[in-house]
Amino acid sequence: MKCVDRVWIVLGFLFCSLGSAGGSLRLAEDNIDEIVRQMSPREKAMLLVGCESLVSKDSLTVYVPGAAGYTKAFPQYGIPSTVMADGPVGVRIFPIKVDGKRHYCTCFPSSTLLASTWDTQLVETQAGAMGEEAAVYDVDVILTPGINIMRNPLCGRNFEYFSEDPVLSGLMGAAMVNGVQSRGIGTSLKHFVANNQQVNKLNNDSRIPVKALREIYLKGFEICLQHSNPWTVMSSYNKIGGILTQSNAELLRTVLREEWGYDGLVVSDWYGKRNSPEQLEGGTNLLMPGEKAQLEEIEAGIKSGALSMEVIDDAVKHVLDYVVKTNAFRKDIHAALPDLEQHATLSRSVAGQGMVLLKNDSCVLPLKGIKNISLFGATAYHSIAGGGGSSNVNKSHIVDISTGLEQVGFVLDRSLKDLYTKYNAYQEALLVDPKATDWERLSYRRYVYPEMDLMPNKTLVGEQAKSNDMAVVVIGRGSTEESDRKVHDDFNLSDSEIYMIDKVCEEFHARNKKVVVLLNIGGVVETASWKNKPDAILSVWFPGQECGHAVADVLTGTVNPSGKLPMTFPVRYSDIPSSKNYPTVGETLSGENFDYTSYEEGVWVGYRYFTTADKAVSYPFGYGLSYTEFLYSEPSVKKEKGRWVAKIKVTNVGAAEGHESVQVYVGAENRASENPLRELKAFGKTKLLKPGESEILTMNFTDYDLAHFDEPSSSWVLEKGLYKVSFGASCEDIRSVRDIKVKKQQRWGVNRVLNPVVPVQTMTID
Known part of the structure; x- marks a missing residue:
């Protein structure tokens, strides 16, 4: 090379x-x-x-x-x-x-x-x-x-x-x-x-x-x-x-x-x-x-x-x-070295566009007129770029959230920063093994420190609320291959995290000051029990090495977040159909969920279950807010050259420029009970629209895309009849619906293979 x-x-x-x-x-x-x-x-x-x-x-x-x-x-x-x-x-x-x-x-x-x-x-x-x-x-x-x-x-x-x-x-x-x-x-x-x-x-x-x-x-x-x-x-x-x-x-x-x-x-x-x-x-x-x-x-x-x-x-x-x-x-000829500066800029840009704004009461974001910030959470000063295992990348640096905020001019409370810095140093000393291999050192920053317990210091949060303009609270979660997560203190927030959110919101709101929660996470956490307390919630996910810069871009409004959830945030873990058939801490290491796992939920995965069962969620699939608003208009669905072509006009009717993602869901008007109410079939995203600007999005799907699998005949079957094509800002926020008609039944036969060794009794939805 x-x-x-x-x-x-x-x-x-x-x-x-x-x-x-x-x-x-x-x-x-x-x-x-x-x-x-x-x-x-x-x-x-x-x-x-x-x-x-x-x-x-x-x-x-x-x-x-x-x-x-x-x-x-x-x-x-x-x-x-x-x-x-x-x-x-x-x-x-x-x-x-x-x-x-x-x-x-x-x-x-x-x-x-x-x-x-x-x-x-x-x-x-x-x-x-x-x-x-x-x-x-x-x-x-x-x-x-x-x-x-x-x-x-x-x-x-x-x-x-x-x-x-x-x-x-x-x-x-x-x-x-x-x-x-x-x-x-x-x-x-x-x-x-x-x-x-x-x-x-x-x-x-x-x-x-x-x-x-x-x-x-x-x-x-x-x-x-x-x-x-x-x-x-x-x-x-x-x-x-x-x-x-x-x-x-x-x-x-x-x-x-x-x-x-x-x-x-x-x-x-x-x-x-x-x-x-x-x-x-x-x-x-x-x-x-x-x-x-x-x-x-x-x-x-x-x-x-x-x-x-x-x-x-x-x-x-x-x-x-x-x-x-x-x-x-x-033996192609390539550059002598990669352009890491350009790629860092790209990483930062992508990260900002994928962050999901879950809550933004009174348009607290983007931040305006804010200088002094109380930054809570161990992860704020030791941020998570990505997960562990084969996803580890030997990067030159990670920009912590604290660093990103300081570099755009925010002043972080020094005493609070010093407190977390000392706490993180102590946690690091517990984790670092001087005999660690190169890969273990490379993997090191996947570890997430347990949250610092603020309970012993009864006056800390109140003093912070008196002397600073607002609070930012960061919740972090690590994740890696070779091990699964757990419900307690992982999917659910820990007692220390709940106390931190409660106390910070109580003290800052008492002084009419705002609180923003950032979720530096790789997957879903429970939000329903506490989401009503902070003024804004932003999921920043695992945003890569430019983490802090990308977070600062979104908080300041340099970037308007356009991310939308690719999964459902349920109210509680037990609401998820697969929770009955998934290994959890303490289970016997044999038999069910170890030697075998029965997918008794069948097709009822994620939003397919929650929308069809009409069961409440904390945040639905496809959900995400913006610093602006979008109007959907002029929807149409036509058959062209063997494909269904769905079009809709999206107009930025707010005051900030931004992107909007439109999701196209389809479901049969007279659906069979074993099929979901609606399913994603296509999606599109606008260019960066200025206030008042519009764009027509065109999205495609085929008859085959609409078919469901029929086990008795081992074939994909599209039944004739009416189908509802829904244009949505999420799977629950449907902005417009158009009907299409399938004139005759269609079948696509496949091989009768891959049957489970033991028949699985799947759940049904009434």
Whole structure:
């Protein structure tokens, strides 16, 4: 590469390019079949197992330090080793030293924040910047996007995912794929499929009714593949129908390849050691990151005849099809170093556009005439850029919320700042291990300090209210892979946090001063019990490394927040249908919700349940306020060239410039009881509209998009009749409705596959 020139240390190169001498034939796009015929069975087996099977962990740094995995090089065939790195929010590698300086990657906003923008073009722009950094650092594939459904708010990786809705998830995922791959860098669509909990994720059997599997959990992947062509798809760890997804031919061959026509590379998730021949037979092509035992199993399978050469050759072709796309093969010329300043500016801009204004009584935001601020909350001074695990990015810095506010001219109360600084230093000392590995240090800032207890200091908050103009309270939540969240002190606020909000609101309101709460979170928290107390609430999510700058932009009005929720905020955790079938702290580590999870809620995920059951929520799917107001007018829905074309005029009728996201929901007038009242089918976002300015948004959907899955006939069915097309500012704030008529029933048959090993009795809504 240009920075480390791939550090082709001879010993490491030889380890990663083991194989026979071979002939003079060199890999090209048009001779893959010939290469396959010339390779020996051992060489083929080696190509299908990641490079770690032949290279010690210590020597992996000979390529790109900190990368997730490598494919093997066969110089005799002109086959280079390729590099894969984690990267849901930026390229996850170690910093690179060039000319004595360290060079980093950009930590961009989380997928949850990206989905909150409802802006696929913006997502594509961020993804393009991620691809540029990958190219400079010689990474060939970024292992993103993750488009699993937010089935339950306790999932530890929800911050890596986009939404509870498959349409929003699929289209956002496609934008990520298209953006990264526009820079000649590959992506990996993951985790296929139903990776919806971290507890026992390696072996849990996801028992999902086929209707729900098709309509909710597979649908996002299907949509993403309709709108993009990721170089790779990553199979998940869990089981579907009692069979591990990485060995599940019904999933990987029948659905993914036969029904959807995917022709790219299927790669296993990392370190989930399985039966290697079964994985290849089932449709996985590349086993990552690779273990010696996997190579031995494949070779034994070939020798015994248990593993056919037809399967081996098919997998090898898919690997080589991937290799010839990579920069490692093409040897494209890229910049010597990434433009990190430009990418930091982009990260800041995206973050501001994805923040969601949940409450703004008396238009307290944007702040005007405010100078002195009491800033409460440990996270205000130790802010959370992103989640842990594979989402960690080795960034050069994180701008804390406190720093961002100070840099735009606000004066933070010094005594309060000193108090939190000392408290955070104490908490840091408890967490830091001097023997920590590089990755543990890199992951360090995912930890969130428990909130400081203000109860012992009875006069502190009152004194703050006397001497400052207003209060800002920050609530923080960390999240990471390998563990799920919990209800107590995580989904629900802790006693210290509740006391802080209560006391601050009481003391500041008594003096006619305002209180703003910021939620620096990766997923849903309980808000219903306390949201009536502060004057404004802003969810800033995991906003990336420029966190404090982006928060300051929104609070000052430099940026008008246009984010809208990609998930539902329920009143209480128990209101969520999946809460009855999700692992919680204290459960026995076997049996229900551990060995298997029954998706008894069926299709009733998120807003589909709450709108159909007419059950109150704290904040609905698609909800988000603005510093201005928008009028919807002149709606129309017409059939044009086989597609339904929905149009609506959006006018900024307020005093500030801003963006508006319009959501299109569709539901049958005479719906079957097993189908939701309305479902998202399309969405659009305006340009930045000045006061008085208008724009006509055009959004499309097809007849197939309106169909529901019928298990008895194993087909998608669109019934004839009237359908309500609703234009909404959220799933509950419907501004206009138009009827369309489907003149005849339509069916799209699919294979009868992926049935759960035990029938699941799904809930019904009266």
